[in-house]
Amino acid sequence: MVFRRDGEAGTRYGSGTMTRIFGGSPLGVLIRLALLCVIVGLILDQLDLNAFELFRWVADEIENLIRNSADVLRLIGRYFLIGAAVVIPIWIVMRVLNVGGRR
Missing domain, CATH: 1.20.5 (Single alpha-helices involved in coiled-coils or other helix-helix interfaces)
Structure with missing residues (x-):
């Protein structure tokens, strides 16, 4: 209309x-x-x-991206665990000291 x-x-x-x-x-x-x-x-x-080669290239690039992302996530996880081994005990000690200091 x-x-x-x-x-x-x-x-x-x-x-x-x-x-x-x-x-x-x-x-x-x-x-x-x-x-x-x-x-x-x-x-x-x-x-x-070729259109099929183009689609194959796109699929390969997505696969590489996923594979590289998995490697990055694995490294981040490793760094997290190494840091947590230091940070968590220090945090626990600080919490215990804060609780004891308030009394």
Whole structure:
């Protein structure tokens, strides 16, 4: 539904649900998408890239990220345990001394 300047409501061709879903005329959107697919396919072919290789590369990079994150988390855990071996006993001693000092 479109509102005109004089306040009268009017309808416009293609203002249905499909137009809102596709972001324009469904046929026009499909034609633009098909043309864009051909252009991107041409560029990827000229760069000697294959879509399956691209997906494989993305999967490998995600796997490397997870593997490296696991190494980082392992190091952080190690540092935490080393620090806790010193900090926790000192904290316990300070708490005991504070309780004894208040009496």
